[in-house]
Amino acid sequence: ASTLIIAEPGAGVASPGTLSAVTAAKAIGGSVDVFIAGKDAAADAEALAKVDGVARVFKADNEALANGIAEDMTAAILACQEANKYSHIMTPASNYGKNFLPRVAAKLDMAQVSDVMAIEGEDTFLRPMYAGNAIARVKATGAVKIMTVRATGFDKASPEGGSAAVEDAPAFESAGKSAFKSEEMVKSDRPELESASVVVSGGRGIKSEENFELMFKLADKLDAAVGASRAAVDAGFCSNDMQVGQTGKIVAPDLYIAVGISGAIQHLAGMKDSKTIVCINKDEEAPIFGVSDYGLVADLFKAVPELTEKLPARS
Template identity: 60%
Template sequence: MSILVIAEHDNAELKGATLNTIAAVKAIGGDIAVLVAGAGCSAVADAAAKADGVSKVLLADNAAYEHQLAENVAKLVADLGKDYSHILAPATTTGKNMLPRAAALLDVQPISDIISVESADTFKRPIYAGNVIATVQSSDAIKVISVRTTAFDAVAAEGGSAAVESVDIADDAGVSSFVGEELAKSDRPELTAASVVVSGGRGMQNGENFEMLYKLADKLGAAVGASRAAVDAGFVPNDMQVGQTGKIVAPDLYIAVGISGAIQHLAGMKDSKVIVAINKDEEAPIFSVADYGLVADLFEAVPELEAKL
């Protein structure tokens, strides 16, 4: 079997999500080719060639792919993908945007957001906001799959020495164009890639109080997240939301501050290795998933925690 992995990158760097996706591919087994589609992205192809287990890198370097427009990249993926048994991409917003479009071009029903590989055609995936796990078998000739990256430990970024081949296809569907991008800038690690996450909820009371969490996070080298309640209340921007409809995280340590623990929030963080909850309501559902619960006023506990670290 030959398996095609679609690399996640920003034309400069290969994103870690790609390495988690390769881990899922290794669980299926077979030769691994990685497609790097972008513009001016040869450094990314070189990085992908070094990843553990990769046997070939396909580099499609063309202006049409610069911003990962789904209309263009999906066509390329469908063109190249018909020679493979499986096509996998990380279930990031880029992967989710592009992959189903490629699958439909191949007349394939894709399988979204897998959390385990049972066999070459059978996978587990969460449904109903993670309240149910379904085991799904595909009968399509090509399996098109997006991977929940937090469910697979990344393969090593170094150690491989795959050849890089250029792909001479330039698909510009001509129906979409990139206008602009507004990315949140931060010196802290990215939420989905951080090994420690500190999140605040409605208990933070306002946006200014999140400053306390930023300080704690900086001491821990952590990313800062928020519950949907905190986002809906306007305390912080929505790209900080952890939960079923926000980001799914699974860090080594997750510290939930002033978060009650609604189902939709738990769905986004319950696979964290160690969960700490700080909440003054001892009945809060968050304590039922926390390894360590501290019933306390967060406005006293958080500064004290920061001072003691």
């Protein structure tokens, strides 16, 4: 087997999702190459070359690819595939790769296996369906296996110990279709949801956007990322990129604290692999208690400030 990983841009480091993908690729066996594009492709390539287990890094230091436009990413990846004939092409299952990889698959007339959570062999994988309420063991029968891999399913490869060669990615012709206009990133000093070791999430019980401040204060005391249920997002309490669940982010931190969240199926799908789950909810019948290691039946407006107050400060 030979695998090409399309790395997420990492702003000078190998992204956590990419490190997990390297572990997934190693589980398949054979060689592991990495393709990196984006604004910081040169710096990212240097970091990726040091990742344990990576043989070659293809750097696409190209204006057309800086913003991940799908048509151009597809052309660049196809050029790399044409030159090297990989048996597997994978990318972390974040919005970055989900955008272009199915297009690559269609161009190759191959199927894509989405959200691979475990690898059982060169062609046999586990993936969730129905919001994680069913796990399918699937066999990909196409000549090239194309897949997105879930970061939560694989340990991160060591970012040290490798010494891969960095090469320029094969040339391609820009499709020149979509044009980048602007980008607006949510600025936060808090850790990223998908890689944080502690996540606190608020739900409909928080009742308002103003009250969400309670969650931010709690998060700051724990050095945690802040998530939300779909109900809280739909109600406008917080921005959509905070959504944890089937249609949002999938997280698996060491500690997940669900506040005012009932535990709808679609939310559980996004967090039930967390190592320890705590919930605070005044409705003791809420399904969230069924998956929580520690459940506190309480009024969140009293319990959360008290918890925030009593938590030891993190150095």
